[in-house]
Amino acid sequence: MKxxxxxxxxxxxxxxxxxxxxxxxxxSHDISIALKAKIKEYARSNNYRPxxxxxxxxxxxxxxxxxxxxxxxxxxxxQVFSGIEKVANENGYNLISCISNESLAKEKNTIxxxxxxxxxxxxxxxxxxxxxSGDYEHLKSFADNGIPIVMxxxxxxxxxxxxxxxxxxxxxxxxxxHLIRTGCKNIAIIxxxxxxxxxxxxxxxxxxxxxxxxLSPNPNLIIKIFEEELFEAEVRALLxxxxxxxxxxxxxxxxxxxxxxxxxxxxxxxxxxSIIGFTNGQLPQYVSPRxxxxxxxxxxxxxxxxxxxxxxxxxxxxxSMEEFSTQKLKTSLVIRESTKPLNF
Amino acid sequence: MKxxxxxxxxxxxxxxxxxxxxxxxxxSHDISIALKAKIKEYARSNNYRPxxxxxxxxxxxxxxxxxxxxxxxxxxxxQVFSGIEKVANENGYNLISCISNESLAKEKNTIxxxxxxxxxxxxxxxxxxxxxSGDYEHLKSFADNGIPIVMxxxxxxxxxxxxxxxxxxxxxxxxxxHLIRTGCKNIAIIxxxxxxxxxxxxxxxxxxxxxxxxLSPNPNLIIKIFEEELFEAEVRALLxxxxxxxxxxxxxxxxxxxxxxxxxxxxxxxxxxSIIGFTNGQLPQYVSPRxxxxxxxxxxxxxxxxxxxxxxxxxxxxxSMEEFSTQKLKTSLVIRESTKPLNF
DNA sequence: GTCGTTTACTAAATCGGTTGAGTAAAAAAT
DNA sequence: ATTTTTTACTCAACCGATTTAGTAAACGAC
Numbered sequence: 001m002k003x004x005x006x007x008x009x010x011x012x013x014x015x016x017x018x019x020x021x022x023x024x025x026x027x028s029h030d031i032s033i034a035l036k037a038k039i040k041e042y043a044r045s046n047n048y049r050p051x052x053x054x055x056x057x058x059x060x061x062x063x064x065x066x067x068x069x070x071x072x073x074x075x076x077x078x079q080v081f082s083g084i085e086k087v088a089n090e091n092g093y094n095l096i097s098c099i100s101n102e103s104l105a106k107e108k109n110t111i112x113x114x115x116x117x118x119x120x121x122x123x124x125x126x127x128x129x130x131x132x133s134g135d136y137e138h139l140k141s142f143a144d145n146g147i148p149i150v151m152x153x154x155x156x157x158x159x160x161x162x163x164x165x166x167x168x169x170x171x172x173x174x175x176x177x178h179l180i181r182t183g184c185k186n187i188a189i190i191x192x193x194x195x196x197x198x199x200x201x202x203x204x205x206x207x208x209x210x211x212x213x214x215l216s217p218n219p220n221l222i223i224k225i226f227e228e229e230l231f232e233a234e235v236r237a238l239l240x241x242x243x244x245x246x247x248x249x250x251x252x253x254x255x256x257x258x259x260x261x262x263x264x265x266x267x268x269x270x271x272x273x274s275i276i277g278f279t280n281g282q283l284p285q286y287v288s289p290r291x292x293x294x295x296x297x298x299x300x301x302x303x304x305x306x307x308x309x310x311x312x313x314x315x316x317x318x319x320s321m322e323e324f325s326t327q328k329l330k331t332s333l334v335i336r337e338s339t340k341p342l343n344f
Numbered sequence: 345m346k347x348x349x350x351x352x353x354x355x356x357x358x359x360x361x362x363x364x365x366x367x368x369x370x371x372s373h374d375i376s377i378a379l380k381a382k383i384k385e386y387a388r389s390n391n392y393r394p395x396x397x398x399x400x401x402x403x404x405x406x407x408x409x410x411x412x413x414x415x416x417x418x419x420x421x422x423q424v425f426s427g428i429e430k431v432a433n434e435n436g437y438n439l440i441s442c443i444s445n446e447s448l449a450k451e452k453n454t455i456x457x458x459x460x461x462x463x464x465x466x467x468x469x470x471x472x473x474x475x476x477s478g479d480y481e482h483l484k485s486f487a488d489n490g491i492p493i494v495m496x497x498x499x500x501x502x503x504x505x506x507x508x509x510x511x512x513x514x515x516x517x518x519x520x521x522h523l524i525r526t527g528c529k530n531i532a533i534i535x536x537x538x539x540x541x542x543x544x545x546x547x548x549x550x551x552x553x554x555x556x557x558x559l560s561p562n563p564n565l566i567i568k569i570f571e572e573e574l575f576e577a578e579v580r581a582l583l584x585x586x587x588x589x590x591x592x593x594x595x596x597x598x599x600x601x602x603x604x605x606x607x608x609x610x611x612x613x614x615x616x617x618s619i620i621g622f623t624n625g626q627l628p629q630y631v632s633p634r635x636x637x638x639x640x641x642x643x644x645x646x647x648x649x650x651x652x653x654x655x656x657x658x659x660x661x662x663x664s665m666e667e668f669s670t671q672k673l674k675t676s677l678v679i680r681e682s683t684k685p686l687n688f
Numbered sequence: 689g690t691c692g693t694t695t696a697c698t699a700a701a702t703c704g705g706t707t708g709a710g711t712a713a714a715a716a717a718t
Numbered sequence: 719a720t721t722t723t724t725t726a727c728t729c730a731a732c733c734g735a736t737t738t739a740g741t742a743a744a745c746g747a748c
Binding site for chain 1: 348391393394395396397398400401406408416417419422423425426429433438439440441442443450456457459460461462485489600626627630631632
């Protein structure tokens with residue numbers, strides 16, 4: 001491992017003290033313009049970079065953000081991540097990224113590692129395991145250290161911090177209303193997310209939309225899936241045992257897979273059955289028919305959350321005690337071919 | 345920002361020296377068993393964690409790996425990333441991750457930041473901009489610092505380091521051969537990757553397969569796409585002006601989009617036209633007909649690359665000068681409905 | 689009882705920066 | 719010409735760990 005150039009080396013070269021070099025490079029007006037120029041030039045041409053560990057040991061400003069994402073293979077989270085990366089990069093922050101794999105244990109472990117000064121802020125979307133367990137001690141303890149947290153998408157009221165979420169209730173409300181307006185009367189909902197708060201919010205939006213339109217919810221049409229293996233059987237049962245003319249899938253795969261199953265049962269889409277899914281990734285645009293989807297604007301969520309966090313990090317220094325905020329972003333319904341036209 | 349507990353605090357509490365505490369926690373046999381037990385217990389219950397910056401300043405072992413990926417929205421890279429994360433995590437390494445966004449400038453910038461001791465190893469897949477420019481100075485300089493690099497998927501011979509790649513030549517060779525064996529005679533290739541070495545390798549595999557089967561390549565059937573906007577026009581031209589009964593798409597989207605265009609032109613898949621795509625993500629399984637694909641085993645690539653890197657990092661200390669290796673992984677052809685059966 | 693070993697600890701240097709206090713010389717003010 | 723201020727540096731402490739060298743006290747051997 002080749003040793004890289006340090007302040008000491010530069011100091012030796014110019015026969016000045018280390019502090020002179022440090023100040024020169026930090027453009028202190030303690031140092032003469034001529035010397036500053038020489039030192040900077042020498043540093044540049046010798047490719048000097050301050051050792052980040054040494055610098056952070058002294059200053060508490062490490063320009064690093066921790067990111068904890070439940071699953072990077074999920075396109076929505078990949079979108080969020082790309083938004084995070086963009087804003088972090090624009091502001092000169094590095095990212096330490098971890099995947100919790102939907103597990104509380106892994107999330108805890110990760111947080112513990114980051115806790116000790118590795119990062120000056122944390123962006124996190126809760127793992128399913130965490131929401132299910134209701135154990136948020138690791139996050140509270142993290143926040144107690146004074147390191148700001150911004151939660152996105154999957155959040156909890158039980159931790160005091162900034163949050164960036166989408167309006168899940170309203171997204172589901174609008175989607176369900178759209179189904180009703182295009183003539184659906186027996187609308188089912190398929191939720192593999194009932195362990196998550198976002199899943200519960202979406203379910204509420206669905207129920208409220210039914211109610212507002214004078215439709216009474218049918219428990220047989222509310223399918224909660226807790227194990228992926230049961231998906232096909234449950235949806236098949238739903239479609240064969242009940243009269244269903246609309247389905248709201250609470251994420252990409254429930255909508256798509258439900259559509260495939262329905263088609264294999266002879267349903268015509270959207271004539272016999274309309275389908276709307278949450279999460280507007282690549283898949284809904286490529287299957288046929290293309291699926292009407294609730295777009296969550298993943299990249300934008302990532303950008304907003306990161307902006308908020310950086311602002312919080314930089315304000316933290318000045319000890320301004322701004323109230324925690326929750327930014328609720330609008331979803332938008334992207335209408336495609338799996339639903340009927342409005343003027344039916 | 346609450347100050348967290350340090351060695352000094354523990355030392356004060358037991359009225360011993362800082363070095364005693366440090367040694368106790370590191371289980372040195374310099375310290376009596378009784379005292380070690382007491383100190384460890386106290387540290388644990390007070391949730392002591394060594395400051396990573398202080399520790400790294402002294403020891404050069406920082407258990408952090410830099411990851412540079414061209415684009416996280418690409419499912420293949422997301423798969424690789426999940427493999428990287430898994431192995432890194434298993435070995436107690438953190439990940440600092442950056443997205444180069446296919447740009448040489450951003451890649452250079454990233455490398456420069458990581459160069460100064462932030463990471464003890466680097467995993468990188470070259471950005472398109474980098475391969476196009478042929479400028480690898482930033483990577484050579486990085487390697488000169490003695491920090492090991494493992495390149496994956498998109499690599500170059502011009503930087504001496506370990507590499508993990510797939511056998512692109514053979515993947516294309518087998519796919520093309522499969523098309524031929526299932527009766528295709530006029531096989532086109534669609535390459536949006538001709539700026540990349542992997543694209544060139546795949547093209548060679550295609551050409552060799554044609555040759556070995558006594559088919560002479562037709563330049564009109566070799567479509568190189570350099571701007572996404574031109575895709576539709578070029579493929580439409582290909583399919584209307586030529587006789588084509590097979591298409592090899594060099595990544596997911598060329599195969600899928602070409603199939604959509606062909607279908608809109610009245611082609612029956614696979615009767616009139618067989619299609620094989622590289623990259624086996626979610627899309628090829630969800631479109632209809634489902635697309636026969638060359639699987640690149642992204643997660644496995646990530647795992648292998650990370651294993652190699654960690655091994656290199658840990659051996660580096662012992663100064664063993666192992667030769668650089670290139671691990672070439674087999675692809676596998678996942679046969680679906682966009683190709684005809686073998687016994688035609 | 690003296691000398692050599694262990695045992696169990698401490699002192700102090702070190703990693704590579706940052707920073708406030710201190711200082712000599714030059715410049716400005718009176 | 720003397721005092722004050724400014725300029726341009728240096729000193730040294732500090733961040734929080736690790737680690738080498740050193741040292742008292744206890745122990746064992748002959």
